[in-house]
Amino acid sequence: MLGPRLAKAVEKDANFLFAGPVGVGKTFAMAAAARLWAPKVRPEHDVYRSHGPEFLPFVWTSESALWAAVRSTWSGDGRESDIMRQVAETPLLCLDDLGQGASAAPKAYPAFLFGLVNARYTGNKKTFVTTNAELADIRRISPAAVDRLLEMCVCVEMTGRSRRKPAGSITIGGE
Numbered sequence: 168m169l170g171p172r173l174a175k176a177v178e179k180d181a182n183f184l185f186a187g188p189v190g191v192g193k194t195f196a197m198a199a200a201a202r203l204w205a206p207k208v209r210p211e212h213d214v215y216r217s218h219g220p221e222f223l224p225f226v227w228t229s230e231s232a233l234w235a236a237v238r239s240t241w242s243g244d245g246r247e248s249d250i251m252r253q254v255a256e257t258p259l260l261c262l263d264d265l266g267q268g269a270s271a272a273p274k275a276y277p278a279f280l281f282g283l284v285n286a287r288y289t290g291n292k293k294t295f296v297t298t299n300a301e302l303a304d305i306r307r308i309s310p311a312a313v314d315r316l317l318e319m320c321v322c323v324e325m326t327g328r329s330r331r332k333p334a335g336s337i338t339i340g341g342e
């Protein structure tokens with residue numbers, strides 16, 4: 168469930184950047200926002216007209232999984248342009264854990280990050296993002312990406328302690 172202020176912002180068609188430490192409920196909130204927004208994607212939406220009914224109405228991915236998929240195209244596994252077209256054109260992109268992929272192929276990462284954010288920005292496409300990275304750190308990697316994100320998105324700063332509960336432990340053996 169989203170709180171009433173967030174639900175209202177979803178109704179007003181806002182994009183969101185859910186930011187905060189691990190476990191505070193960023194991904195949970197993004198899922199709730201996506202559930203509220205998803206019914207707005209109707210079959211007559213223009214992406215279906217141009218790409219056919221098999222086109223995904225929304226894409227949910229972690230940034231690191233997307234970055235890994237892009238990197239795997241470098242050794243011939245699919246086409247990078249096909250992946251980026253899906254994430255650029257999908258009516259709703261939910262991008263979990265922005266900034267996590269920064270350590271893999273660090274030279275190429277800034278261009279990937281900028282290309283991803285800029286595609287959503289120039290297309291004026293609905294975009295929900297979570298991050299537990301400091302925005303200042305992401306800004307050092309791509310100032311232009313962060314600048315665009317902050318213009319596009321209502322920033323939801325989430326604080327507190329992790330909601331994750333340990334599953335507990337058992338001890339086996341010994342006398």
Ligand SMILES: Nc1ncnc2c1ncn2[C@@H]1O[C@H](COP(=O)(O)OP(=O)(O)O)[C@@H](O)[C@H]1O
Pocket residue numbers: 168188189190191192193194195196297330331
């Ligand atoms: N509003 C909420 N009500 C109940 N459980 C929640 C809520 N927000 C998060 N949780 C639970 O807390 C845990 C951590 O949430 P998650 O969204 O994965 O955190 P984060 O993405 O910030 O690391 C998950 O088990 C999730 O189901």
Ligand SMILES: [Mg+2]
Pocket residue numbers: 193194195263264297
């Ligand atoms: Mg999360």
